[in-house]
Every structure is written in C-alpha cells, then in structure tokens.
Amino acid sequence: MTGSLKRILLGEQGLVVIFAIxxxxxxxTVPNFLTERNMLGLLQSVVTxxxxxxxxxxxxxxxxxxxxxxxxxxxxxMVAVMASNATGSIPLGLLIxxxxxxxxxxxxxxxxxxLKINALITTLATMQIVRGLALxxxxxxxxxxxxxxxxxxALSKFLGVPTPIWVxxxxxxxxxxxxxxxxxxxxxLAIGGNPExxxxxxxxxxWMRIWIFTLQGLVCAIAGILLASRITSGQPNAxxxxxxxxxxxxxxxxxxxAGGRAAITGVIVGVLILGIAENVMNLLNIxxxxxxxxxxxxxxxxxxxxxxxSRSLGRR
Amino acid sequence: MTHFxxxxxxxxxxxxxxxxxxxxxxxxxGRVHGLMGENGAGKxxxxxxxxxxxxxxxxxxxxxxxxQHFHSTRDAFTARVTVVHQELxxxxxxxxxxxxxxxxxxxxxxxxxxxxxxxxxxxxxxDIGIDVDPRTKIAALSIGERxxxxxxxxVMLDARVIALDEPTSSLSSRESEILFKLIDRLREQGxxxxxxxxxxxxxxxxxxxxxxxxxxxxxxxxxxMEGVTRDQIVSExxxxxxxxxxxxxxRTIGDVRLEVAGLSGVRLxxxxxxxxxxxxxxxxxxxxxAGRSELMRLVYGAxxxxxGSVSIDGRPVAASDPRQSIRAGLVLCPEDRKFDGIVQGRxxxxxxxxxxxxxxxxxxxxxxxxxxxxxxxxxRSLRIRTPSRKQDIVNLSGGNQQKVILARWLAExxxxxxxxxxxxxxxxxxxxxxxxxxxxxxxxKGLAIVVVSSELPEVMGISDxxxxxxxxxxxxxxxxxxxxxxxxxAAALPDRSAAEPIQKVS
Numbered sequence: 001m002t003g004s005l006k007r008i009l010l011g012e013q014g015l016v017v018i019f020a021i022x023x024x025x026x027x028x029t030v031p032n033f034l035t036e037r038n039m040l041g042l043l044q045s046v047v048t049x050x051x052x053x054x055x056x057x058x059x060x061x062x063x064x065x066x067x068x069x070x071x072x073x074x075x076x077x078m079v080a081v082m083a084s085n086a087t088g089s090i091p092l093g094l095l096i097x098x099x100x101x102x103x104x105x106x107x108x109x110x111x112x113x114x115l116k117i118n119a120l121i122t123t124l125a126t127m128q129i130v131r132g133l134a135l136x137x138x139x140x141x142x143x144x145x146x147x148x149x150x151x152x153x154a155l156s157k158f159l160g161v162p163t164p165i166w167v168x169x170x171x172x173x174x175x176x177x178x179x180x181x182x183x184x185x186x187x188x189l190a191i192g193g194n195p196e197x198x199x200x201x202x203x204x205x206x207w208m209r210i211w212i213f214t215l216q217g218l219v220c221a222i223a224g225i226l227l228a229s230r231i232t233s234g235q236p237n238a239x240x241x242x243x244x245x246x247x248x249x250x251x252x253x254x255x256x257x258a259g260g261r262a263a264i265t266g267v268i269v270g271v272l273i274l275g276i277a278e279n280v281m282n283l284l285n286i287x288x289x290x291x292x293x294x295x296x297x298x299x300x301x302x303x304x305x306x307x308x309x310s311r312s313l314g315r316r
Numbered sequence: 317m318t319h320f321x322x323x324x325x326x327x328x329x330x331x332x333x334x335x336x337x338x339x340x341x342x343x344x345x346g347r348v349h350g351l352m353g354e355n356g357a358g359k360x361x362x363x364x365x366x367x368x369x370x371x372x373x374x375x376x377x378x379x380x381x382x383x384q385h386f387h388s389t390r391d392a393f394t395a396r397v398t399v400v401h402q403e404l405x406x407x408x409x410x411x412x413x414x415x416x417x418x419x420x421x422x423x424x425x426x427x428x429x430x431x432x433x434x435x436x437x438x439x440x441x442x443d444i445g446i447d448v449d450p451r452t453k454i455a456a457l458s459i460g461e462r463x464x465x466x467x468x469x470x471v472m473l474d475a476r477v478i479a480l481d482e483p484t485s486s487l488s489s490r491e492s493e494i495l496f497k498l499i500d501r502l503r504e505q506g507x508x509x510x511x512x513x514x515x516x517x518x519x520x521x522x523x524x525x526x527x528x529x530x531x532x533x534x535x536x537x538x539x540x541m542e543g544v545t546r547d548q549i550v551s552e553x554x555x556x557x558x559x560x561x562x563x564x565x566x567r568t569i570g571d572v573r574l575e576v577a578g579l580s581g582v583r584l585x586x587x588x589x590x591x592x593x594x595x596x597x598x599x600x601x602x603x604x605x606a607g608r609s610e611l612m613r614l615v616y617g618a619x620x621x622x623x624g625s626v627s628i629d630g631r632p633v634a635a636s637d638p639r640q641s642i643r644a645g646l647v648l649c650p651e652d653r654k655f656d657g658i659v660q661g662r663x664x665x666x667x668x669x670x671x672x673x674x675x676x677x678x679x680x681x682x683x684x685x686x687x688x689x690x691x692x693x694x695x696r697s698l699r700i701r702t703p704s705r706k707q708d709i710v711n712l713s714g715g716n717q718q719k720v721i722l723a724r725w726l727a728e729x730x731x732x733x734x735x736x737x738x739x740x741x742x743x744x745x746x747x748x749x750x751x752x753x754x755x756x757x758x759x760x761k762g763l764a765i766v767v768v769s770s771e772l773p774e775v776m777g778i779s780d781x782x783x784x785x786x787x788x789x790x791x792x793x794x795x796x797x798x799x800x801x802x803x804x805x806a807a808a809l810p811d812r813s814a815a816e817p818i819q820k821v822s
Binding site for chain 1: 616618638639642648655656657658659660661662666669670673674677681682684
C-alpha cells in the first residue's frame, strides 16, 4: 500500500496527481475559488513567475542557476517605460527593453561559459548590479508612463482572457516544444546530465550556456514589460525575490537541481501550485505575512520531493 | 619465524572478475616488503582489504597473531594499520601541525593551545627525522614533503603496519631518497612496511622481501631478496601464455589515416609523433601515469594543445575542440566512461543520437522516428542488453554502456579514426570478445583504430602494432611479429637498465 503510494507520488506523473488532488480539495472547500473571475485572477497572478519559469527550466536543466531574473524583470519594465516616454513610441520602448534584458542575459552567459565563473556567483553579482542600476536611474522612485495605451498590454483581452495569460500560454507551448522536440532542448538536458561527456560527444557547451542565459534575459524582459503595464509604472523594487519563487516552481515541477531532468508540464503545475497556495490564502483572508512561511514550506517540500525522487531513481 | 602481519587465504571476487584468489603470505616485524604486479594484478584490491575499504570474501588478516575483522577503514585505524594512498589526504589550507593533530587537538575548554600543538608536533617530526616547520601550510609544501607528512601522520597515530601505495610516483629522485631514508628509520623502529611500486630499482633498494601478484594470484613470494634477480621478477609479473580469446585476424593495412606530429600539451610537455593506418589497430600500452589517456585527449582535442598537429587523411584537424574532430571523422571513446562517456539521466537512445542527430534534424528539430530507428538498430546489431531504448543509461552494465558509446560514433556518417581508451575496463569476458570483434570489423572497413589499454595481454592480443608509453613519451613501438611481453613491459617500466634491447621509434 505504502509502496504503490510512493510509486505514484515519486513517479513521472506524481506531481500531476498531487496537483489534481489539491485542486479538487480546494475547489470543494474554499468558497469562491472555482469561479471564472478567480481563475483568471489566479492565472494573472502567476504570469510573471510562469513566464520566467520557462527559461529558468532550461537554466536548471543544464545544471545552472540564475538569481538575476527578478532584477532583470524590474529594470526591463522600467526601461520599457522610460524608453517609451523618451522616444514617444511604445513599440520602440518595448524593443529597447527586450534588447536590454537580452543583453544582460547574454553578459551572464558569457561570463559563466567563457570566463568559467560559477553561475550562482555571476548572477548574484548581476542581480545586485541590475537592481542598483534600476534604483539609480529612477532615484528609487516609480516611473510613470506618459502614454496610457501602455496599460493596454496588460488590460486588453482576447476571447475574454487577458493578453498576459495568452503570452504565458504561448511561451509554455514554445519552450515545451524547444525542450522536447529540438536538438537545443536535448543538448540542454545532456549538459545537465554530464557536461564533460556532452562536450566530448560534440555538444558546444559554451555556446549552449550563452544561449540559455540570453534567452532567459529576453524572457525576463517580456515578463518585466507585462508587469510594468499591469502595475501601471516602472518600479525599481518590483519582483524582489522573484528568482526564489521561480526556482521553487521549477523544482516543485520536477526540474532536478542536479540537472538533466525537466518537463514543461511539471513546471506549469509547479507554477500553478504556488499560485493556488497564494490565492487560497487570500480568499481565506490569511494575513499576508503567513504567506512567506507557506512559500518557504512549499520550497522545502519541493526540494525534499526532488531528493526523494532522485534517490528512488538511484541517482544523487 | 612468526609473521607480524599475515594474509591468510584472501579471496575477493567482483561480478565477472576474480580479483584475488587464495592469497597467503606474511611479513615479519621491522621488515619492508615489496608488493609487485601489473595493473589489474590485484595489488590495490589487497590494499583496500588491508585498509578496511572493502571486505574479503574469504580468508583473514592477522596482526601479531590476532585475526582482524575490518568492517570499515575505522576498524583498520583502531588496529593501527595505515595506508598512505597516492592521492594524499591532507587539508591544504591548514598547517602541518594542524593536519597532524586534526581531530585530536590539544585543547582546554575547546580553545586550542597552538603553542603546545606546534611544540608537540615539532618534536615528533624531529624524532622521525622530518625537517619541516610545523607552522607551514600544507599548500606551501612540495608533493614530496606532503608525502612525508602523510607518513608522519601514520607514525604519530602509532601505526604498526604502514602500506605505501606507489609513494614515489610523483617524487623527484632527491625527494625519493629522503623518503627511503625515512622508511629505513621506520624499519629500525620495528614497523611493518608494505611497499607497492612498479619500480624494480626501488624494490631492490628498499625491500627485505617481496611478493608478486599476477591475475589475482600469488605468483611468487620472496622472504628475502637474496639471489632474486630483476629478470626473475619481470618474468613472475608477466609469465603467462596469451590465450586466444582475442580472435585476432590479419588484415590488409592501407595508407596513413591519422598522423600526429610534434603534439604537446600542459600535461605532456614532450612532443609526440605517431601515425595509424587504414585497417590497422594500433595499441598503446603503458603503466598508470605514462600519459596514454592524456595523449588521446590531446589528439581528440578534449584538452588544448600547446603545439603540434593532427591530420586525418593528410588534412589537418583544426585546433582544440572535440566538435571539429568529430566533423573530421576522428572520435574518442574515453577512458572514464562514467565521467567522460555516458550522459547520466538520459536514455540509451539519447546517448546514441547525441552527436549524429545533427545530420537528420532539420532546423534543429528532432526526428524522433529516425532516432528510435537508429537506437533500435544498434541495440540489435551490437546486442546491447537493455529493456528498451528509453532506459536511463546508468542502469546498464559497463559493457553495455561501452557499446552505447561505440554506437554513438558508429551512428556518425563518416568516421575515419576511432580511438578507444580502455575499451574493456570493468567489462565481463563475454562482452569483451564482442567489443574486440566489433573493432576488427571496423578495421576491416578501413578505419584506423587506436586502442589504449593498461592490460598487456589485451594490447598484445588485439593490436597489429603496439606503441609503449613511458614518462610522457613513446618509448618504443613493436610490430606484431616482434611482440614480446618482457620487452614491452621492460619498455614501459620507468627504469629500464635491465631491459632487453629496444626497437626505437623511427
């Protein structure tokens, strides 16, 4: 009995099972949870985490780490606002913001791959540098947008669903495809499984790592723009601690911190679990401070699950 | 005479290999005893049993007449048996004194008395005759000095039995001489020293007696070195017939395919030159540390070159990058399958297709059907034993992992030169024969094949020509018609004053 339970919980689909059960329980017990309005709100609330998790998945799967995502999200949101104000053109502003995020990611990648600096240290550094730049450029204050149509990025809807949710969905599809159906995805997982063996088998490991971090930067910029639009300004203090939520979501979704293992369905479920936990606590009027405790516990649980799963697979 | 340290009927088997069978010999107090044998003869297994690292299937070790039952290295420690390994176990950032008293510092209420520590360790070092300031950090010491400290550690723990595993492998001759003096002093103090080395001159310089292992059996035991000759020991180390599990067959050898000229790198400073021809199997033999794997990694571009060139069919292969080598038709199955070969956590199919998939993945999009077909094809043709192509490669046996890595290169479209480093290490006999057969059939197709092995019978059994490496360069080459175990082994031994005339590289 316990054996089969263990097999279900630690198996390939274990997380989906846990998620389904949790979702059913919450739907039945928490009032107002299973309503269209709440569902859309829930999805809106996980857009930033969800988008960034797409590429964080690649980062972790290749045995790397990116702590700078929160800072890049915040600063590229600000860049989008400031550049739109300066140029008077929102598309141009967005382009500059995306270019900026991509550039930071590229720098991360080059430092990590070519200068062989540990990813944790590198991104810890860029995280602080970029956050610092965000504060400096705005003198620590929020930056307002001149052209109100900027808000439409987050407010507009298609088929009754807000645009950011569509963007998140599209990115899930794209990166799911890249992970499962392309040489890029396979090489990412191979590097995570054994970087040296991959290199000797002809995988261009340095190039792969630079691309992974560059994509991470680009995706962070997209998340940053949508976030700035939703909070109607560029905030230098936005998205603090985002890196931890995103990594929690990925690990919860079965992405191994030891590299080599990742699945987009897992990541989606991981993101939703975090979203639901927060949403439910809001619906139940639990004080916001408790949410930190719960998030911490969920992270711990996620790592524990990862550990158990690895051990049951006979890997370390 | 009663022996202080006695091995009695020790046997140890691993799946597919009998590492040690029925080893019995003894060493008296105050004796330095040599332990000799080729790679794989069972020396390290015996040492691991002595250090409590592994347990013998049968037999026992007796010290001072008392049977010992080591379940862990801790038990050996308690019995005052110390093994000084090739990889030293000192903390580089701590001082000599701190290292020597690690775990039992002189302390009051948890506060270390450094003065007492330094004074105590200093006097002990002087007693043993080691001239090193106890306040020096280990990192500032030479390898030789570190070796001394490691031995001092054994002495300070009041070890009764000290085993030294190839202690001079990274020492200069001056440092070795200091080490020998230290060993002489330990002998006078009545310790039992088990001295493992490839170097015949050291054995004759130091040892009171020696034991030769061969294929896990006791080949010879000399209680004293009187009347024992170098030739005798070499014969005892080698002395076996080549049985014909190799199935070698003649081939037509064609033009030069691989040409290596003046190649050198950080770990192989002396330029190296060799070539391999179409249809030829070129064996590389050498003892551990001779530089064989380092050379192959340089040729393949896994490590960066300092100088020299590698050409395939007369065309130079650019710089230091495995990818370019693969594209030029030069591939390597690395020595260390676990760290350099298999991609853990990925399926058999993924491990096979990792390189070749670029030929059939338009715009980087996978052709999963083709990958499955490829994997299933190799699983069938190479008889890779796996439940399915989706199996995680870590769950396969060593032989089957090796076949997967070979399949990875066979899947490439145009391989011209195949380098296999230790193709059959840790592989059972049945799979070995299959791998040899595969190598022959590839050679018949016109590939040039370079096989590196530390097993002399294997090298001689399957190669058309053997290059012998010693001390980072090619010491000699032998054609199959001139194969002679003693001559090859003599060329591989660092000291070859007693060797037969050697055919020099042209």
